Amino acid sequence: MRVVESINRALHDLMETNSRLVILGEDILDPYGGAFKVTKGLSSAYQDRVWTTPISEGGIVGMAAGLALKGRPVIVELMFGDFIALAADQIINHAAKFRWMYNDQVEVPVIIRAPMGGRRGYGPTHSQSLEKHFCGVPGLTVLATHEYADPGALLHRAFAARSPHLIIENKVMYARPVLGTAALPRPPDADIVIVTYGGCVEHAVAAAAKLAAEEEIATTVVAVEQLSPFPYEDVQRQVGNCTRVVAVEEGSPGWGFGSECARALIGRVKYFSALAGPDHPIPSSREWEDDVLPGVSAIQAACLDLFRKG
Amino acid sequence: MTSSIAPNSTFSQLEVHAGATPLGLELPTVVRFYQQMMLIRLLEERLLDLFSQGLLFGTTHTSIGQEANAVGVVNALDRDRDIVWSNHRCHGHFIAYSGEVEGLIAEIMGRITGVCGGRGGSQHLCFRNFHSNGIQGGTTPVAVGTALARKEEGAVAVAFLGDGTMGEGAVYESLNLASVFGAPVVFVIEDNEIAQTTPKALTVSGSIVARAEPFGIRTFAYDGNDPVEIFELAREAVGYARAESRPCWLYLRTERIGPHSKGDDTRPALRLEQARARDPIPPMRRRVANFEAIDAFCRSVVDRAVESAAAAPLARG
Numbered sequence: 001m002r003v004v005e006s007i008n009r010a011l012h013d014l015m016e017t018n019s020r021l022v023i024l025g026e027d028i029l030d031p032y033g034g035a036f037k038v039t040k041g042l043s044s045a046y047q048d049r050v051w052t053t054p055i056s057e058g059g060i061v062g063m064a065a066g067l068a069l070k071g072r073p074v075i076v077e078l079m080f081g082d083f084i085a086l087a088a089d090q091i092i093n094h095a096a097k098f099r100w101m102y103n104d105q106v107e108v109p110v111i112i113r114a115p116m117g118g119r120r121g122y123g124p125t126h127s128q129s130l131e132k133h134f135c136g137v138p139g140l141t142v143l144a145t146h147e148y149a150d151p152g153a154l155l156h157r158a159f160a161a162r163s164p165h166l167i168i169e170n171k172v173m174y175a176r177p178v179l180g181t182a183a184l185p186r187p188p189d190a191d192i193v194i195v196t197y198g199g200c201v202e203h204a205v206a207a208a209a210k211l212a213a214e215e216e217i218a219t220t221v222v223a224v225e226q227l228s229p230f231p232y233e234d235v236q237r238q239v240g241n242c243t244r245v246v247a248v249e250e251g252s253p254g255w256g257f258g259s260e261c262a263r264a265l266i267g268r269v270k271y272f273s274a275l276a277g278p279d280h281p282i283p284s285s286r287e288w289e290d291d292v293l294p295g296v297s298a299i300q301a302a303c304l305d306l307f308r309k310g
Numbered sequence: 311m312t313s314s315i316a317p318n319s320t321f322s323q324l325e326v327h328a329g330a331t332p333l334g335l336e337l338p339t340v341v342r343f344y345q346q347m348m349l350i351r352l353l354e355e356r357l358l359d360l361f362s363q364g365l366l367f368g369t370t371h372t373s374i375g376q377e378a379n380a381v382g383v384v385n386a387l388d389r390d391r392d393i394v395w396s397n398h399r400c401h402g403h404f405i406a407y408s409g410e411v412e413g414l415i416a417e418i419m420g421r422i423t424g425v426c427g428g429r430g431g432s433q434h435l436c437f438r439n440f441h442s443n444g445i446q447g448g449t450t451p452v453a454v455g456t457a458l459a460r461k462e463e464g465a466v467a468v469a470f471l472g473d474g475t476m477g478e479g480a481v482y483e484s485l486n487l488a489s490v491f492g493a494p495v496v497f498v499i500e501d502n503e504i505a506q507t508t509p510k511a512l513t514v515s516g517s518i519v520a521r522a523e524p525f526g527i528r529t530f531a532y533d534g535n536d537p538v539e540i541f542e543l544a545r546e547a548v549g550y551a552r553a554e555s556r557p558c559w560l561y562l563r564t565e566r567i568g569p570h571s572k573g574d575d576t577r578p579a580l581r582l583e584q585a586r587a588r589d590p591i592p593p594m595r596r597r598v599a600n601f602e603a604i605d606a607f608c609r610s611v612v613d614r615a616v617e618s619a620a621a622a623p624l625a626r627g
Contacts, residue, residue: 054490059451059483063491066455066467069441070393074455089480093445094452101443102436103427 003151004174007038007113010152011075014159015046022067023050024060025077035079036115036174057086064110065095065164073109073159081114081168082128095164096139109162111155117170117199117250118293124281127289129198129251131168135228135260142228144168144198147176148184148205149225168227170199185209190220192303193239195261196248197224200294204248207299217307227257232264243270244306248294250277271306275299332409332611343385343537344598347377348608350402351591353411354568356612357401357418361572366418370432373402375535375567378590379500380406382540383468383560386548391439393460393467395453398433399500400442403470407440411611416619423618428625439465447471447478450497454484454557457493466494466551474505476514476521485525488557495557496547497522502566507576522559533563535590565589 001009015021023042025034029052033040043050053060057078064074078084084091091112098108118127135142143158145151145167158165184201185208192211194204201223208219222238224231239245247261258274265272278292334345354372361370373380380402384394389407396403404414410425417424418432425437433444443449450469457467475481476499488495501518503510519531530547532540540562547560565585569575575582595601 051491054483054486056451056483056487058480059454059487062448062451062480062484063455063458063487066452066457067459068455069452070456070459072459089445089448090451094443094448097443098436098441101426101430101434102441103425103429105426105436 001178002174003145003147003169003176003178004036004038006150006152006178007145007155007169008040010155011039011042012045013152014075014156015042015049018073018159020072021049022072022074023077024053024064024074026053026055026079028052028077034077036171038113038169038174039077057083058090061087061090061110061112062094064112065090065098065108068108068110069098069106073162075111075113075159078112078114080126081116081130082125084112084114084130084134087112088133091134091140091164091166092137096137099163100139107162108164109159111158111165111167113167113169115169115171115174117172118277118282118289119172119199121284121286121289123284127282129168129249129277131166131227132251132256134166135230137228140164140166140228141226142166142168143225144227145173146170146198146201146223146225147173147179148201148223149181151178154225168198173199173202176202184221184223185212186220187212187218190218190242191307192217192244192246193220193222193242194246194248194299194303195222195224195235195239197227197257198250200248200250203294203296204299206296207303210296210300211303215304215307217303219303230260230264235261235264236268239265239269245269245272246299246302246306247272247274248299249275250293252277253279271309273302273306275302332411333406339541340538340594340597341604343381343541344594344601345604345608346381346385346406347537347591347594348605349409349411349611350377350380350405352605352608352612353405353415354401356616357415358568358572360616367420368431369571370418371399371571372568373399373566375565375585375589376500376502377402378535378537378540379498379562379564382537383498383544385541386544387466387468391460391463391465392548393439393453393456393465394441395449395456395467395469396435396440396442397446397449397470397472397475398442398444399472400433400435400470404435404437404440404442408437410437412615412618413437415612415615416622419619420625421619421622422625423622424625447475447480450481450484451487453495454488454491454493457488457495458491461494461555464552466496466548468496468498468548470498470500472499472505473501473503473510473514473518476518485522485527485557489525489527492555493557494551494555496544496551496560497557498560498562500562500564502564504566504577506570507574519561527557527559529559529561531561535564535588536593537590
C-alpha cells in the first residue's frame with residue numbers, strides 16, 4: 001500500500017465510523033479527488049459530508065473550527081501546505097486558542113492536512129515546508145507523516161485526540177510504499193544518529209545505507225512523527241548513548257527542527273550538526289532545487305564530517 | 311409605543327420580581343429592555359470607574375451608547391439554541407445574552423469565579439452558546455461554521471461586526487461561504503462611524519449597507535437607537551435566517567458615546583455631542599414609569615457583583 005492509499009483508507013474509515021465528521025477542501029470532489037488524490041472516492045461515498053469549498057483557506061479553517069466547536073468534527077485538506085499562511089490567524093488565534101481561553105468549556109476537533117515539501121519543481125510558493133511557523137503554538141499539535149510508520153494510524157490518532165491537529169504530508173511521499181517502523185535502520189551501537197522527519201526520512205535512510213556499505217559507519221535513523229509539542233524525552237531515548245547526531249530538515253535554516261533537536265540533546269551528545277533547506281525561496285529549476293534541499297549525498301557528507309571529528 | 315410597569319407596583323414588588331432574573335425576562339418588553347440596557351450601562355460605567363481607580367488591569371472596550379443594539383438583537387434570539395459571536399466590544403452582547411453580571415466582572419477582575427476562570431478577560435468570553443474573541447473579523451468564518459453545525463436543530467448564529475471590521479478580508483470570505491453553504495448567520499453590523507480613533511470616512515469605501523447584497527445575501531438596515539425597533543427588525547432577520555437557512559446582513563447605525571477603550575477618545579467636542587444626542591437611555595426613561603427603581607435594582611446587582619468578585623480568589627493557574 002502506498003502512503004496516499006493509507007491516508008485515503010483512514011479517511012474512509014473515519015467517515016464510516018463518525019457520522020458527524022465533515023471533510024472540507026478545495027477540488028476534493030470526485031472524479032478529481034483532490035490535487036494529490038488523497039480524498040478520492042470520499043465524495044461519492046459520503047456525498048453530504050464531503051464539501052468542496054471556495055478558494056478561501058482562512059475562511060474554511062475558521063468554518064471548520066466553528067463546525068467542530070458545535071459538535072461536527074472536521075478534517076480540512078489544504079491543497080498545498082504553502083497556503084496555510086492564509087489560515088494562520090484562524091489556526092493561531094481561533095482554533096488553537098478556544099479551548100484554553102474559554103476555560104476548557106469547549107473542544108475543537110479539527111485536523112488540517114497540509115501537503116508540504118519540494119523536489120517536484122513547483123517553485124517558491126508551492127514547494128515550501130512551513131510547519132516550523134506553526135510549531136510552538138499552544139493548543140496545536142503538529143504531526144508529520146512518513147512511510148516508515150503508519151500514515152493512516154497517525155490520522156486516527158489525531159482524530160481520537162479531539163483537539164486541533166496539523167498533519168504535514170510530504171508531496172513526494174504520497175507515491176511511496178508504506179514500509180513501517182521495522183524498516184528504519186537501527187544498528188546496535190550506532191556511530192551516528194540522524195534525527196529527521198517527514199519527506200527527509202527516505203533520504204536519511206538512503207544515506208545511512210550508503211554510510212554502512214561504503215564506510216562501515218553504523219547509522220541509526222530516528223524519524224520524528226510529532227513535531228510540536230516536541231517529544232524531547234522520546235528523542236533523547238532514541239538517540240541513547242550515541243555521541244554524534246545530525247538533524248535534518250527541508251525547511252529554511254534556523255528557528256526550526258534542528259534547534260529543537262539541539263535543545264533536546266544539549267549536554268548529551270558530543271558532536272551535533274544540522275542540515276536544512278536554503279535561506280532563500282525554493283528555486284523552480286530542478287537541478288538547483290536538488291542542490292539546495294538536503295538529499296542523500298548532503299546527509300552522507302554531514303555524517304562523515306561528524307564522524308571524522310572524533 | 312409606550313409600556314410600563316403597572317402604576318401601582320411598588321419598589322419592593324419590582325425588586326422581588328426583577329431580582330429573580332437580572333435580564334427581567336418576565337417583565338413587559340419595554341421595561342425588560344430598559345432594565346437590560348441599564349444593567350449594561352451601569353456595569354460598563356463601573357468598569358471604567360474601577361480602571362480609573364487602578365483596580366482593574368489590562369484593557370476593556372465599553373459599548374456605552376450601543377446598548378440598544380445588544381438588547382434588541384439578543385432578545386430576538388432563542389437563548390437556548392441560538393449562537394452568538396461577539397468581538398472586542400462584547401460586554402453588552404454578553405449581558406443581554408446571559409445576565410451574568412458577576413461572572414463578567416469577576417472575569418475582568420481576573421478571578422477564578424469569572425465566566426472563563428480569569429483566562430479570557432474582557433474580550434474572550436464564553437458562556438453556553440455565547441463566544442467572543444478579540445481578533446477583528448476572525449470570528450466571522452467561525453460563526454458560519456457554528457451555524458452550519460447546528461442548523462438542523464433550527465439554530466441561528468449571530469456575528470457582531472463593526473464598521474471598522476469592514477477592512478478585514480475574513481468578513482468577505484465568510485459572506486461567500488455563508489451564502490454558498492446556506493448558513494443561517496445574521497451578520498450584525500454596528501456602525502458607530504469610528505474605528506478606535508479613525509473616522510469611518512478614512513477607512514471604509516462604498517456602502518456598508520449594500521455590501522452583502524452582491525453575495526446574494528438579504529439585507530436589513532436601520533438607522534436609529536430604539537431597542538424595540540431594533541428588536542422587531544432583528545426578529546424579522548433572525549426569522550428569515552432560521553426559516554430559509556440563509557445568511558442575512560443586519561445593518562444598525564449607532565453611536566459609541568464612550569472611548570474606544572479607556573481614555574482614548576480624540577473626537578472633536580461637536581461630534582461627541584452628536585453622539586450623546588443619540589443616547590438610547592433617555593428616550594427609554596420617558597417610556598418606563600418607575601425607571602429609578604430599575605436603576606436602583608441594576609445598581610445593586612452591579613454593586614453586589616463587584617463586592618463578590620473582589621472577594622473571590624485571584625486566578626493564578
